[in-house]
Amino acid sequence: MDDSILKNIKSPDDVKILNEEEIHKLSLEIRDFLVENISKTGGHLAPNLGVVELTLALHRVFQSPKDKIIFDVGHQSYVHKLLTGRWDRFHTLRQFEGLSGFPKFSESDHDHFETGHSSTSISAALGMALARDVKKEEGEVVAVIGDGALTGGMSFEALNYAGHNKDCKLIVVLNDNEMSISANVGGLSSYLNRLRTDSKYTKIKGDIQYLLKKVPAIGGKLYKSLERVKGSLKYLLVAGILFEELGFKYLGPIDGHNIHNIEEILQKAKKVKGPVLVHVITKKGKGYLPAEENPDVFHGVGVFDKDTGQVKESSGTSYTSVFTKSILVAAEKDERIITITAAMKNGTGLKEFATKYPHRFFDVGIAEQNAVTMAAGLAKAGLKPVFAVYSTFLQRGYDQVLHDVCLPELPVILAIDRAGIVGADGETHQGIYDIAFLNHIPNMTIISPRNGQQLHQAVITAFKLNSPVAIRYPRDVIPEALVDYTRETIITNKVEKLTDGKDILIVTTGAITDVVLKATETLKQRGVRGTVLHFPFIKPFDKKGLLENTNKQDFTNTLIIEDHVEIGGLTSIVSRIYTEAGIGSKITSLSLPDKFIEHGSRNEILHKYGMSEQGISDKVLEILGLTGDKKYGKENKIRPVVG
Numbered sequence: 001m002d003d004s005i006l007k008n009i010k011s012p013d014d015v016k017i018l019n020e021e022e023i024h025k026l027s028l029e030i031r032d033f034l035v036e037n038i039s040k041t042g043g044h045l046a047p048n049l050g051v052v053e054l055t056l057a058l059h060r061v062f063q064s065p066k067d068k069i070i071f072d073v074g075h076q077s078y079v080h081k082l083l084t085g086r087w088d089r090f091h092t093l094r095q096f097e098g099l100s101g102f103p104k105f106s107e108s109d110h111d112h113f114e115t116g117h118s119s120t121s122i123s124a125a126l127g128m129a130l131a132r133d134v135k136k137e138e139g140e141v142v143a144v145i146g147d148g149a150l151t152g153g154m155s156f157e158a159l160n161y162a163g164h165n166k167d168c169k170l171i172v173v174l175n176d177n178e179m180s181i182s183a184n185v186g187g188l189s190s191y192l193n194r195l196r197t198d199s200k201y202t203k204i205k206g207d208i209q210y211l212l213k214k215v216p217a218i219g220g221k222l223y224k225s226l227e228r229v230k231g232s233l234k235y236l237l238v239a240g241i242l243f244e245e246l247g248f249k250y251l252g253p254i255d256g257h258n259i260h261n262i263e264e265i266l267q268k269a270k271k272v273k274g275p276v277l278v279h280v281i282t283k284k285g286k287g288y289l290p291a292e293e294n295p296d297v298f299h300g301v302g303v304f305d306k307d308t309g310q311v312k313e314s315s316g317t318s319y320t321s322v323f324t325k326s327i328l329v330a331a332e333k334d335e336r337i338i339t340i341t342a343a344m345k346n347g348t349g350l351k352e353f354a355t356k357y358p359h360r361f362f363d364v365g366i367a368e369q370n371a372v373t374m375a376a377g378l379a380k381a382g383l384k385p386v387f388a389v390y391s392t393f394l395q396r397g398y399d400q401v402l403h404d405v406c407l408p409e410l411p412v413i414l415a416i417d418r419a420g421i422v423g424a425d426g427e428t429h430q431g432i433y434d435i436a437f438l439n440h441i442p443n444m445t446i447i448s449p450r451n452g453q454q455l456h457q458a459v460i461t462a463f464k465l466n467s468p469v470a471i472r473y474p475r476d477v478i479p480e481a482l483v484d485y486t487r488e489t490i491i492t493n494k495v496e497k498l499t500d501g502k503d504i505l506i507v508t509t510g511a512i513t514d515v516v517l518k519a520t521e522t523l524k525q526r527g528v529r530g531t532v533l534h535f536p537f538i539k540p541f542d543k544k545g546l547l548e549n550t551n552k553q554d555f556t557n558t559l560i561i562e563d564h565v566e567i568g569g570l571t572s573i574v575s576r577i578y579t580e581a582g583i584g585s586k587i588t589s590l591s592l593p594d595k596f597i598e599h600g601s602r603n604e605i606l607h608k609y610g611m612s613e614q615g616i617s618d619k620v621l622e623i624l625g626l627t628g629d630k631k632y633g634k635e636n637k638i639r640p641v642v643g
């Protein structure tokens with residue numbers, strides 16, 4: 001980077017003083033920089049390649065931090081980070097203790113709102129704009145939202161209210177690249193498509209007007225009758241009518257890769273008194289052919305060869321791939337089985353199902369609330385819906401699970417992927433709350449398999465239960481055993497005693513059990529033998545099984561290990577049972593503390609919080625007084641858990 005412009009960008013002010021040629025050079029440099037770095041770290045390459053010019057224009061027109069720019073989802077804020085003095089840390093992107101992949105207050109005053117979950121930017125921007133007016137302050141507030149994020153219902157709640165506040169100046173920039181993670185869906189997407197293509201018609205219309213004016217004798221009458229044509233002409237005459245009807249001034253659509261045009265339309269937007277929506281059309285993955293050709297693959301990509309575009313494949317199976325196969329086996333035999341995704345078809349392993357059963361697959365866009373209650377409707381109508389969803393995104397549908405699925409006890413299956421520590425996405429994406437927010441809902445069953453075979457059995461069991469069932473499993477972890485998909489055995493909630501020993505009782509659930517068993521092997525070499533109990537069901541919990549095991553052997557110490565927050569998780573369940581039964585065994589919890597858990601690889605984070613193989617065996621030695629004061633996962637506190 002010897003004649004680099006980027007190297008000299010310390011703040012957006014340094015971008016404002018560049019001339020057109022330097023800006024063009026900088027945009028090329030940024031693209032090369034993104035491909036070079038993200039090929040090594042992984043990350044959201046395609047979304048960021050698509051917003052290079054847009055972000056440059058935003059920081060040339062607006063005066064951040066006085067003007068506030070909020071990035072919806074925030075996965076496309078890398079260019080913003082490069083322009084706000086963080087290019088020299090960019091090689092640490094999404095690494096443990098490195099730059100986050102999302103906006104973070106702790107990183108910069110230019111990060112005006114922390115995002116990660118979709119469709120929040122307009123609400124946040126509206127709040128800031130209303131606050132500005134209440135406090136009689138100055139400054140623009142700009143929400144940058146993608147066409148995918150706009151399918152999130154929250155966006156329309158905000159648009160509805162913002163449009164009503166005619167005097168509240170708010171700028172919404174719609175970054176329309178026709179893509180969510182895969183192709184965007186729904187009526188909104190078709191509408192935006194018409195707006196995009198209408199812009200071509202608008203040009204044709206202009207040509208017609210010009211020609212008709214040339215021959216007034218014919219032109220006048222002909223043009224008037226054309227004007228009367230209903231339908232699509234209305235769109236030509238009032239582009240962006242949907243937004244205009246909501247109270248927004250609609251500007252665009254314009255080419256989102258032409259910095260000059262973007263700056264021009266943003267200057268125009270600044271002059272609009274009330275709420276204004278600027279529609280820019282971009283290409284996801286722009287400037288790097290493999291990403292342009294496969295924007296879904298390069299939406300959130302792992303390490304790849306930048307010269308060939310070859311993405312490094314993860315080895316072996318994953319829980320997601322087991323779910324994919326299990327649901328296909330089940331669907332083969334039962335045509336009532338339906339699958340639903342909220343814009344996460346690939347990540348939740350439903351791509352194959354969608355191809356094989358296109359009429360039994362529904363992608364509702366980024367609309368988890370709609371997905372859950374639509375599943376309830378499907379179930380009420382006698383079908384067998386499975387909503388495959390990341391744990392963190394299911395948080396969006398909590399009330400729908402309670403109110404529309406569990407209260408009426410409808411047979412909806414929640415295939416909860418990315419349960420537990422997810423790694424590089426950090427705080428906004430950890431799947432560590434689902435037991436806590438599901439366990440207290442009546443009529444809910446929660447299955448927490450510890451390997452691929454149990455996941456397969458869980459899918460079979462869920463269909464047989466014919467009631468609300470959640471099955472939780474982690475990202476990327478390779479289940480330790482091969483799966484026999486021909487086996488139709490169910491899984492029960494009976495506790496599994498996986499090892500026998502008198503020194504300590506270890507209670508666990510789910511995929512982390514694999515690590516626990518490896519740790520107990522290590523402990524054997526130190527002469528320590530513990531009893532490991534695995535609970536395949538969180539709910540209904542096998543309380544009888546726990547008591548039988550504790551009463552048979554009076555354990556002085558119980559260590560509870562869960563890839564979940566302590567509050568509301570397995571620790572809470574066991575503590576309560578001990579308290580009720582008057583069991584005096586001292587409980588220690590290896591779980592996630594009451595704080596938001598940062599990004600890093602899954603193993604690094606589990607290690608930090610004491611849940612690596614080493615951490616678990618050290619903790620056991622510590623509890624049994626067999627080691628110095630070596631502490632693991634400094635956040636973990638050894639204390640008797642009050643019931």
Ligand SMILES: Cc1ncc(C[n+]2csc(CCOP(=O)(O)OP(=O)(O)O)c2C)c(N)n1
Nearest residue numbers: 047116117118146147148149179180181343
């Ligand atoms: C509530 C929620 N559901 C799902 C996701 C996963 N997700 C992240 S980005 C994305 C697609 C966003 O599409 P768009 O807003 O068009 O941005 P683009 O990637 O096209 O730039 C999705 C579904 C999320 N972040 N939040």
Ligand SMILES: CC(=O)[C@@H](O)[C@H](O)COP(=O)(O)O
Nearest residue numbers: 073075116300347418425475
């Ligand atoms: C930004 C966003 O929310 C998604 O792209 C998410 O990062 C996908 O996570 P996975 O990589 O685990 O599929």
Ligand SMILES: [Mg+2]
Nearest residue numbers: 146147148179
């Ligand atoms: Mg998009």
